[in-house]
Amino acid sequence: MTLEKASLKLLQEALERLEIGFQGLPEVEHTTNLDALRIVLLEVAERMHDNYPYHHPLYIGQMLKPPTEIARLAYMLSLWINPNNHALDGGKASSAMEKEAVAEIAKMFGWNTHVGHLCSGGTIANLEGLWVARTLVPNKKIAASNHSHYTHQRICGVLNIPFQPIPCDSRSRLDVGSLKKILEEEDIGTVVVTIGTTATGAIDPLPDILELQSEYRFRIHVDAAYGGYFTLVDNLDAETRTVFDCLKEVDSLVVDPHKHGLQPYGCGCILFKDSSVARIYKHDSPYTYFSSDELHLGEISLECSRAGASAVALWATQRLLPLTPKGKFATDLSKARKAALLLFERIQKDPRFIVAFAPELDIVIWAPKAKNASEISLLSKEIFKESAVKNLHLAMAELPRELFADTKQEINWDVNYVTCLRSCLMKPEHLDWIDRIWSTLDLVTNKVLNNSI
Structure with missing residues (x-):
C-alpha cells in the first residue's frame, strides 16, 4: 500500500459531528446517484494514474510534498460547508481560524504584531508584498537577485514597477557587493531577499543586506515561500541560522504552507510587520461587509473569494503539529x-x-x-x-x-x-x-x- 487510507474512517465521524451544529434546521432530502458517482470517480482515479508518484519517498524531484492526513481530512470536511474567507458572511468560523493560523506563522518569525492573510500561493503573496512596497515607496525600483523566482520580475511588469536584477555569487546567493554598487547608482525602494531559491535552495545573506538598509533606507521584502519553515529546525549551518534569526527585522515576508507547511494547493501567506499597512488595502463594498464590525479578511487582501477550506486545513494542521522548535x-x-x-x-x-x-x-x-x-x-x-x-x-x-x-x-x-x-x-x-x-x-x-x- 503506497497511499494512506486509514484516516478516511474519521471523516464520517467528523461529518456527523459537523451536522450536529445545524440540527435546528428543517430536514433536506438528498438524492445521490451513487452508481453514477462511482463510474465517474473511478474514471478520475484511472486518469490520475498519469502522474509521477509525488507521494512516494522515491520521488525526490520537484517541490511537491503531500499534505498531511489532518490537512486532507479538514479540507474535505469543510467542503460540506464550502466557506469563502472574503467576508464573515461567507466564512465566519473559517475566517477566525485563518486569523489564528496566520498569527501562529507570524509568531514563528518573531512577530507579535502583524497584518497578513492566506492567499492562493506564493505568486499572489509576493504580488501583494510588492504592491504594498510600490505604494509606500512610489517611483522607485524593486531589486532582486537574478536567481530569485521569475515571478518577481513578472509582477513588477504587471504593477508597472521598474525592476533591477542583481548578480549572484558562486553559491547562487544575492551578491552584496553588487547590491551596494547598484544602491549607489540606482533609486532602489525595495530589495527582495530570497530564503530558499527555487533552483538550488540558496539563502540570500540577509544580515549583510540589513546593514546596507541602515545606510540606504530601502524596504526589505523576503520571499521565504520555500524556505520559511526551516526557521524551526535545529540542524542548519551557523551562517544560515544567522539569516533566519534576522527575519524578524524585515518589512514583509511570504511563506507557502503548501510547500513545507503540509497543506494542499493553494495556500500561500503574506505577512507585514507593520500592521498599519492594512490601510493600503482599505476599500468599500456596498454589499459585503455588513454582518460584523470585526475585520473581514477581504478588507486586507487583494483577492476576493478565497477558499475557507485552506484556512481550516492549515488551522487543523497547526493544532495537531504546532510550529514550535523540537516539536x-x-x-x-x-x-x-x-x-x-x-x-x-x-x-x-x-x-x-x-x-x-x-x-x-x-x-x-x-x-x-x-x-x-x-x-x-x-x-x-x-x-x-x-x-x-x-x-x-x-x-x-x-x-x-x-x-x-x-x-x-x-x-x-x-x-x-x-x-x-x-x-x-x-x-x-x-x-x-x-x-x-x-x-x-x-x-x-x-x-x-x-x-x-
Whole structure:
C-alpha cells in the first residue's frame, strides 16, 4: 500500500459531528446517484494514474510534498460547508481560524504584531508584498537577485514597477557587493531577499543586506515561500541560522504552507510587520461587509473569494503539529534536511560527480563529470531518464558556469550553462530511504557512464 487510507474512517465521524451544529434546521432530502458517482470517480482515479508518484519517498524531484492526513481530512470536511474567507458572511468560523493560523506563522518569525492573510500561493503573496512596497515607496525600483523566482520580475511588469536584477555569487546567493554598487547608482525602494531559491535552495545573506538598509533606507521584502519553515529546525549551518534569526527585522515576508507547511494547493501567506499597512488595502463594498464590525479578511487582501477550506486545513494542521522548535513538525523538517545532507555527502565523495556547493536547506544539486559542459548536460539528462525507469524520480536545473567557479574542476565551457541533476528531499521519510535512493542512483550512473564510453 503506497497511499494512506486509514484516516478516511474519521471523516464520517467528523461529518456527523459537523451536522450536529445545524440540527435546528428543517430536514433536506438528498438524492445521490451513487452508481453514477462511482463510474465517474473511478474514471478520475484511472486518469490520475498519469502522474509521477509525488507521494512516494522515491520521488525526490520537484517541490511537491503531500499534505498531511489532518490537512486532507479538514479540507474535505469543510467542503460540506464550502466557506469563502472574503467576508464573515461567507466564512465566519473559517475566517477566525485563518486569523489564528496566520498569527501562529507570524509568531514563528518573531512577530507579535502583524497584518497578513492566506492567499492562493506564493505568486499572489509576493504580488501583494510588492504592491504594498510600490505604494509606500512610489517611483522607485524593486531589486532582486537574478536567481530569485521569475515571478518577481513578472509582477513588477504587471504593477508597472521598474525592476533591477542583481548578480549572484558562486553559491547562487544575492551578491552584496553588487547590491551596494547598484544602491549607489540606482533609486532602489525595495530589495527582495530570497530564503530558499527555487533552483538550488540558496539563502540570500540577509544580515549583510540589513546593514546596507541602515545606510540606504530601502524596504526589505523576503520571499521565504520555500524556505520559511526551516526557521524551526535545529540542524542548519551557523551562517544560515544567522539569516533566519534576522527575519524578524524585515518589512514583509511570504511563506507557502503548501510547500513545507503540509497543506494542499493553494495556500500561500503574506505577512507585514507593520500592521498599519492594512490601510493600503482599505476599500468599500456596498454589499459585503455588513454582518460584523470585526475585520473581514477581504478588507486586507487583494483577492476576493478565497477558499475557507485552506484556512481550516492549515488551522487543523497547526493544532495537531504546532510550529514550535523540537516539536514533531520541526523534527520532521529536520529529517528532510538531514536526508539532503546525507545524499550530498555521498555525492561529494564520489569521483563520478561534481558538486558546486553544499545544500543550505534540503535541495541537492550535482552533475556527472565530463570534459565538456555540453557533455555534462547530456549525461545529466540520461541519468534523469534512466532513474525514472528504476522508479527514482529526480529533477533537473540549468545553471550558469559561474556557480562552478569554486569546484576547481577542469571543464571546457563550450556552452555557458550546464544541465544539472536536482533533488528536493522534502519528506521526512527520505531519511529512511537514503540507502535505496543512493543504490539506485549508483546503478543508473554506472549504466549511463559505461554507455557513454
